[in-house]
Amino acid sequence: MADLTSLTLAEARDQLRAKKISAKDLTDAHLKEMEKARVLNAYVLETPEHAQKMAAASDAKLGRGEGGPLEGIPLGIKDLFATNGVRTTACSKILENFVPQYESTVTSQLWRDGAVMLGKLNNDEFAMGSSNETSALGNVISPWRRKGDDKPLVPGGSSGGSAAAVSANLCLGATGTDTGGSIRQPAAFTGIVGIKPTYGRCSRWGIVAFASSLDQAGPFARTVQDTAILLRSMAGQDPKDSTSADKAVPDYEKAIGRSVKGMKIGIPKEYRVEGMPAEIDEPWDKGREWLKAAGAEIVDISLPHTKYALSAYYIIAPAEASSNLARYDGVRYGLRVPGKDIVDMYQQTRAAGFGKEVRRRIMIGTYVLSAGYYDAYYLRAQKVRTLIKKDFDNAWKQGIDAILTPATPSGAFGIGEKGSGDPVEMYLNDIFTVTVNMAGLPGISVPAGRDRNGLPLGLQLIGKPFGEEDLFALGHVIEQAAGPRMTPEKWWSK
């Protein structure tokens, strides 16, 4: 039998519907691959029994000619999504044994549509990181390696497990969350597609919060079409999330193959960062040519406040995080380290339960919200945020339909290579992605080339609010032009 795990999600779906394959076989094939690929540490929890039960139910439905849009499709779930009765840790020691009695809205919609859960995927602790190195459950090792070099690489982060699993064929698609680039950057590092939808497009209910005004769930898959299929199931208004948008969810898949003729694509000059290597410029130039060849119009634009985005982001996100993470206090659930009094118990618990990067961000956040510093930091950062939004609004007013940028300033790096001394070195990874979260816009990362080491590089397309369909149409053009799908060599199963 052909390798079922190398199918695209769309192919698998069509073959399931045509009864050429069964959900059981598809799920079993993935479970087997997961077992072989444990060295990657992409999954922090495998749920084979769940998966097999769900697959059997899907086969029954498919057998009756029924079933939802994702019937029988095996997926991995980032460990930030609460899954009913299944351990959910946010890859933090403080939640190491936490089993929620509720299901996040996004995952419940995936199960409603027939998807099968293979397990929970690794991520940076509380999604704070860009390399998956802050996970309390261990690094994820990227399925990718530099040419002629066995050194383990990071898959990016924070959704590093999701990206690695999709890239290594350990699931047909995965969920991620993106607060500053946590879907787009790992997608770019692993040669797959990831989209962060418009803020409010997917419900945040049941997703462990990092920074509430920036967090947004989105899918990973190996093709643009597959992410479109997944997003349709994940998106939608939720009365349990006041910030979710009351807007109908279109059939995103229909945007695949749609003509991009006459669309205006903005190229922001501020994204051409000083000292940016030619290998990043090259796919960007190519992307421009590809879109032009497909009939789009390329326009140079300016987003003048871009340079302030990263600093403002690293004030706002930690500020919200410092408050969001206050609930992990050892009183009601999660880790508790006994202390001589309540304050001591808080201190012991939080010192033992949170990793270094999380503690750092809680401290930064607490500082910038403190009396006397609030105006200078938090308030100012919010003003910058407003200006960044205005930059984008001005672009849309000029008639721009989408903006093309590199997804990351470099290809994947080695484990332990960055950020051990200066955390800002790591934060710089988000330089092209954070503006999109600050403005609440949708952004997609599509594989578009390789760096000098043969590692994947991605292009980012930024859309208007709720302009996801534009991104799928444009992303598909780039995907087609960029050539065959990038697949890592399966060094782990030799």
Next chain:
Amino acid sequence: MNAPVRNPKLLKGDKHDWQVVIGMEIHAQVTSNAKLFSGASTEFGGEPNSHVSLVDAAMPGMLPVINKKCVEQAVKTGLGLKAKINKKSVFDRKNYFYPDLPQGYQISQFKHPVVGEGIVTVDMQDGSSFEVGIERLHLEQDAGKSLHDQHPSMSYVDLNRSGVALMEIVSKPDLRSAEEAKAYVTKLRTILRYLGTCDGDMEKGNLRADVNVSVRKPGDPLGTRCEIKNVNSIRFIGQAIEVEARRQIDILEDGGKIDQETRLFDAAKGETRSMRSKEEAHDYRYFPDPDLLPLEFDDAFIAKLKADLPELPDEKKARFVKDFGLSPYDAGVLIAERETAAFFEEVASGRDPKAAANFMINEFFGRLNKEDKTIEQSPISAEQARHDRRSDRRWHDLRQDRQRPLRNRLGRGWRPARGGREAWHEAGDRHRRHRKGRRRYHREEPGQG
């Protein structure tokens, strides 16, 4: 909106006369079926932790959703306080760690409250009245309750109250004596009960006061204030102010100075004591709650609530004075509770209103008191009272009885119409049925997610 000129009530010190300046923050529990941001019940007296949703327990990934009913109640209250209603307000997080605060922050309103400046007209015993400025009213979550007496070395936490909606009603520092402060809380409570936005039950903690007290020599600028936290009866409010003012005067006359701090009132010892100093005060790190959009509504929303407002105590009092020729004092007594006023109006219909007022105040209330009954539990209906066989004239004459000891007035002269005495039981039953019916109605009011 300063206090109008009125008798300066001064406290005598050894060296000077002192003026007390008081401002109040009243925490009034909003009458609603569901909590401010979750669908959990607000019913009092459940088993510990039996009214706790995932949101109230601050489970990972849970999000607050505003309960519209609570917003309506706050706006209604604002209208009752003749206050400015802010069509756009913002919920903020007030961050601090405490075991009965599951989120690690309280959702409150800091810079942009739902209700702005208003006015309360306060009536004193002597029939005079004065105005107290309202600074603001905002919505916020109540905390849970720590139980320290369940285990020798551990504390327990009950989250039933966690997330229940409170209105914090902040007055201007317009009060000048313990008596005025008590009268203010009494009046505010009456207004809230008329509006049906808070039941005012202080025993259950549904109305609590933080009292800010400072003293100064008349004409001097405001002195340093101390805040007495969580005083839970009107009597204690008066006592707390008196002992705190005396404490401050003693310090100042000894040449000391007042430290701005938070204090607790110990009713048993009749003293206030320091809870935390200004230096120890929390830095609450307020910032807008990113899980909630700004709270916005339009004029139509306000207009609808305005149209549904009941006749408020001041209006009712004015009407009783004007239409029935009652004295402001008698009118004030009769309107203190909405039910009493309604009872009175029924008794007065077809009889001389002044005689009816006299009957109510000089006989009926005494009888209820003796029986330890509320007006809802009255053994006779208003209808039956109206048919008392005594003439208006005789009712009028009851006034003379006022001079006699209370004890002697009770139970005398009561000559109910036929069936009056037998009505006792029936009335009790009817009362119970009424209560039950009302509870059912409340339960049907939809809670929100």
